[in-house]
Amino acid sequence: xxxxxxxxxxxxxxxxxxxxxxxxxxAQGLSDxxxxxxxxxxxxRAYVNLIIDDLPNLDLWGQLADDADAFGMKTTxxxxxxxxxxxxYAAMAARVAKGHEIANHTRDHVPVAPSGxxxxxxxxxxxxxxxxxxxSQAKILRIIVxxxxxxxxxxxxAENGRYPTLRQLTDALNNxxxxxxxxxxxxxxxxxxRFLAERxxxxxxxxxxxxxxxxxxxxxxxxEIQGADEDISAAMPGYTVKSMVFxxxxxxxxxxxxxxxxxxxxxxxxxAGNAALGAPGGYDLYRIYAVKPRDAFGADPxxxxxAAKVASFLKKIKEVGGVLCLYSHGPDEFTNxxxxxxxxxxxxxxxxxxxxxxxxxxxxRKIAVLRDxxxxxxxxx
Ligand SMILES: [Zn+2]
Numbered sequence: 001x002x003x004x005x006x007x008x009x010x011x012x013x014x015x016x017x018x019x020x021x022x023x024x025x026x027a028q029g030l031s032d033x034x035x036x037x038x039x040x041x042x043x044x045r046a047y048v049n050l051i052i053d054d055l056p057n058l059d060l061w062g063q064l065a066d067d068a069d070a071f072g073m074k075t076t077x078x079x080x081x082x083x084x085x086x087x088x089y090a091a092m093a094a095r096v097a098k099g100h101e102i103a104n105h106t107r108d109h110v111p112v113a114p115s116g117x118x119x120x121x122x123x124x125x126x127x128x129x130x131x132x133x134x135x136s137q138a139k140i141l142r143i144i145v146x147x148x149x150x151x152x153x154x155x156x157x158a159e160n161g162r163y164p165t166l167r168q169l170t171d172a173l174n175n176x177x178x179x180x181x182x183x184x185x186x187x188x189x190x191x192x193x194r195f196l197a198e199r200x201x202x203x204x205x206x207x208x209x210x211x212x213x214x215x216x217x218x219x220x221x222x223x224e225i226q227g228a229d230e231d232i233s234a235a236m237p238g239y240t241v242k243s244m245v246f247x248x249x250x251x252x253x254x255x256x257x258x259x260x261x262x263x264x265x266x267x268x269x270x271x272a273g274n275a276a277l278g279a280p281g282g283y284d285l286y287r288i289y290a291v292k293p294r295d296a297f298g299a300d301p302x303x304x305x306x307a308a309k310v311a312s313f314l315k316k317i318k319e320v321g322g323v324l325c326l327y328s329h330g331p332d333e334f335t336n337x338x339x340x341x342x343x344x345x346x347x348x349x350x351x352x353x354x355x356x357x358x359x360x361x362x363x364x365r366k367i368a369v370l371r372d373x374x375x376x377x378x379x380x381x
Contacts, residue, residue: 036276036320040367040377044353045318048346049325049360051076051268051290053105053245055084057330058091064339065095071347073354076101078245078268078327080109081231089235096239101356103243104264107227108190112220113252116184116212117166117191122152123207124178130205132213136198141169141213143176143204152176157193169193179204184212187248195220221255225262242358244268244286256286266361268325277364278321282374285364288357290325293342294334301341310345318351321377323360 039045050073052061061077068075077092079102092102106112122130122143130152133142139158142151153176155169156162163169167189173181183189195215204211229241244259249270251259259267266285273289274282297309317324328334346354355363368375 034275034316034320035280036278036322037377038319039277039321045351046314046322047324047353047355047360047363048317048322049074049076049268049288049355049357050346051078051103051245051325051327051357053078053327053329054109055080055088058088060330060336062091062095063336065098065100067336067340067343068100068354069098071343071354073343073347074099074101074356074359075354076103076243076245076357078103078105079228079232080105080107080247081228082107082109084231084235086235093236093239096236099356101243101358102232102236102239102241103245103268103357104225104228104232104241105245106224106247107231108192108224109247110191110224111185111187111248111250112224112246112255112258113217113250114184114188114191114215114220117188117196117215118170118173118181118213119184119210120173120179120181120202120204120213121206121208121210122178122180122204127178127205130178130203132199132202132204132211134196134199134202134213136194136196136216139194141193141196143173143179145178153179155193157196159192159194161193163193165189166191166193180210182210191215191220192223195223217252217254218258221258222262225259225264229262229264242266242361243356245357249290251286259286265365266357268327268357273324275317275322275324276320277323277368277375278377282371282376283323283364283368284374285361288323288325288360290327292328292333293326293338294328296326297342299334299338301338301345307345310342314346314349314352318349323364325357325360 065075127145130145141155143153145152163172170181170183173179197214197216202211232241242265244264244267268288268290270290273287274284275289277283297306364375368377
């Protein structure tokens with residue numbers, strides 16, 4: 001009897017434990033760290049921004065925006081401006097007129113907080129030392145070997161010079177005898193060479209290892225973000241960009257500071273961002289959470305799991321005071337047909353507001369209190 005009772009009790013405990021674990025398990029697409037409280041007031045229980053990244057996905061976004069209109073949902077396009085044409089802006093303006101949003105995604109689609117952008121080394125059995133010197137005033141990168149007053153190479157970093165981008169500069173460096181260079185990350189290819197950070201002496205005398213060169217992050221971020229703002233204002237007179245979408249989900253304190261100084265009122269990162277306005281640690285409006293529907297719900301909207309995951313996600317974000325984004329790129333990630341199947345599932349929840357990224361920011365500033373750079377719900381004080 002005792003043994004049976006023991007087993008029975010054990011079974012109950014196991015069930016309770018499982019229930020507790022199930023309760024604690026995060027909804028799809030939200031991290032374990034997502035804790036929060038429901039939003040105060042009588043308004044929507046969560047705010048979600050649907051957003052498509054990158055100029056090449058303009059057509060997909062335009063269709064999504066048109067499809068979203070049927071449900072009264074607003075969407076955002078994260079626009080990298082360098083290659084946008086007047087026809088592109090005409091397509092954007094038609095959606096903007098219906099309440100959709102164009103967000104700043106930099107001019108050249110480059111990370112605004114890159115780490116070592118170029119990895120560099122020099123070696124020759126005849127030499128004893130080598131260093132790289134970035135003269136940001138003169139816009140020249142010099143390679144100095146054995147402290148020879150005549151540099152082994154002088155590379156032009158100017159905006160309209162011979163090697164305006166890091167891709168071109170890296171290629172040129174590899175043509176210097178004894179030098180090997182590579183980009184710190186392929187995404188750094190379009191960063192402008194003139195933003196390399198001033199540095200008198202970077203030791204590059206290595207047979208195998210590399211030394212990193214860095215960019216002046218605030219100056220570079222300012223150029224890229226301000227540049228995109230100017231491009232958009234010029235092409236769409238009267239339109240004010242409110243939101244920043246950090247390319248490749250990368251930002252740091254310096255680039256977020258520049259974003260704020262330039263008058264952009266919120267910024268989006270990725271799954272490392274803030275998902276819950278009611279989080280105990282506060283909500284940083286320049287680090288708004290974003291997850292891909294494909295990652296959160298799967299790729300088959302016809303499957304029962306897909307609808308179940310959407311429902312679980314929406315339930316969870318209502319519980320924690322969710323203020324966040326669902327984002328995707330082109331049809332290779334999530335097609336217009338997939339979005340078309342997702343929209344009614346989202347719209348069916350009348351307690352959730354589907355708004356632009358800028359409107360997410362407006363809502364947070366209206367309802368929460370700013371303290372030490374983060375927003376807190378009033379009752380969390
Ligand atoms: Zn992008």
